[in-house]
Amino acid sequence: MIKVSHEVPRCLLEDSKQFNDYDYCLPHLLDEDEEYKEFFYKCKEEGRYIIMDNSLHELGEAYNSDRLIHWIKELKPNEFIIPDVWESRDASVVNARQWSQINLPKGVEKVVVVQATTLHEAATCYQTYRDLGYQKIAFSYGASYYNDVVPHPNKDLGKALGRLSVISALFKTGVIHQNDRIHLLGCAVPQEFGWYKGYNCIESIDTSNPVMAALEGERYQSWGLDKKPKANMNDYYFMLGEEVNWELLTDNLTKFRYINDL
Numbered sequence: 001m002i003k004v005s006h007e008v009p010r011c012l013l014e015d016s017k018q019f020n021d022y023d024y025c026l027p028h029l030l031d032e033d034e035e036y037k038e039f040f041y042k043c044k045e046e047g048r049y050i051i052m053d054n055s056l057h058e059l060g061e062a063y064n065s066d067r068l069i070h071w072i073k074e075l076k077p078n079e080f081i082i083p084d085v086w087e088s089r090d091a092s093v094v095n096a097r098q099w100s101q102i103n104l105p106k107g108v109e110k111v112v113v114v115q116a117t118t119l120h121e122a123a124t125c126y127q128t129y130r131d132l133g134y135q136k137i138a139f140s141y142g143a144s145y146y147n148d149v150v151p152h153p154n155k156d157l158g159k160a161l162g163r164l165s166v167i168s169a170l171f172k173t174g175v176i177h178q179n180d181r182i183h184l185l186g187c188a189v190p191q192e193f194g195w196y197k198g199y200n201c202i203e204s205i206d207t208s209n210p211v212m213a214a215l216e217g218e219r220y221q222s223w224g225l226d227k228k229p230k231a232n233m234n235d236y237y238f239m240l241g242e243e244v245n246w247e248l249l250t251d252n253l254t255k256f257r258y259i260n261d262l
Contacts, residue, residue, distance in 0.1 A: 002193075004262055005051070006253070007208040007233055009215075011241040013039045019253050022049035022078075024206045027071045028063045029055075044075055051111075051206070052077035056084060057140075057186070058234065062095075069102070076105045079136065081183075084113040087143060089121045093128050100132050111183060113138045117145050122166050123175050136203065139163055141186035156228045160192035167199070176201060191224030194260040208233055210252035215239070219248055220255040 003021040010033065016023070023043045029036045043050060052072065054062040062068075062083030072080055082099040085091035092115040099110060112129045114137060116122035122145075129137050146162025147155055163184075170176040180201040187193065190209045196202045212229040213220065215236050256262075 002202055002262060003049070003204040004257075005204075005206045006211050006256075007206065008211050009233070009236045009239045009244075010035060011239060012211075012244065017043075017048070022051060022204070025050055025052040025075070025077060026055050026058060027052055027068055028059060030071050030075070031067060040075055050075065050077040051079040051081070051183075051204070053081050054083045056086060056113075058232075061085075072104055072108060076108055078107065079109045079111050080104065081111045081113060081138060084115050087115055087117055087145075089116050089125045091115075093125060096129055096132055096134065100134070109136060110134060111136045111138055113140060113185065115140075116143065119145070119149060119166055119169060121145075123170055123173070126170060126175055136181040136183060138183040138185050139167065141184070141188055141192075141207075154226060156188040157226060159188040160195075164192065164195050167196075171199065171201075188228045189225050190220065190256050191259050193262070197261060210256040211249065212236070214245060214249040214252045217245070217248070220252045220259070222255070222259070224255075224259050 005020045005022050005024040006016065007024055008016045023040065025040050030040065040050065052075065054068060056062045065083065083095050085095065092113065096112050104110065112134045114122050114125045116125050126137060141163060142159060146159040146166065149165050150158045150161040152158030152161060167176060178200045181203045182201045183203060184193065184205040187207045187209050193205055209229065210220065212231050213225065216229050216231055218229060
């Protein structure tokens with residue numbers, strides 16, 4: 001069973017426990033928002049599964065390593081996505097080598113993210129991570145080279161098809177195996193996840209897509225969407241609960257599961 005988590009504005013944190021299989025933590029917000037921090041302390045006390053990111057997507061670069069280590073020791077998430085560098089295989093591999101030598105609390109698994117500008121770089125990045133001993137590896141949704149792999153006129157569809165094509169190519173050539181463990185970071189269009197049916201290696205996904213679409217007033221079609229919502233969590237994080245269209249949010253969350261057979 002693939003585990004799914006949707007990032008939500010602060011006002012929906014408690015409600016998200018009803019529809020998220022695990023809780024996805026952004027470490028910079030632990031330092032910035034007391035309510036956010038207390039939510040994750042409570043999740044830990046309740047025994048909920050927590051994946052902690054490094055906040056690259058939100059900040060443009062991974063969060064300060066000293067603060068990352070502080071929060072890993074404090075919160076002890078089940079998984080931690082070590083710092084990667086956007087679209088730089090070499091820099092990300094350097095980080096992976098360094099973090100492979102850092103001892104984290106027992107029970108915290110290190111996860112690495114494939115960064116690349118070509119299919120070949122993706123293959124060598126993935127294989128290097130495996131050689132370093134990493135057991136769980138993630139693929140981001142927004143890499144530019146996905147649009148080179150699948151030059152679709154709709155760039156959002158191209159990115160979704162591109163990530164699928166990259167993972168499929170690595171699977172076909174034996175770089176990825178069915179017993180591997182892969183996390184999919186975000187999505188350009190929500191129906192992408194249903195295209196991985198038969199790939200047993202997909203273990204978990206996270207995306208705010210159905211939430212962001214609802215907050216923008218966009219209702220999922222029966223098959224999904226053909227474009228990515230423009231907003232991100234930075235635009236809606238501090239919104240009030242009464243501003244949420246609950247019917248639309250529930251409908252999008254339900255359709256997300258349905259169209260992806262989750």
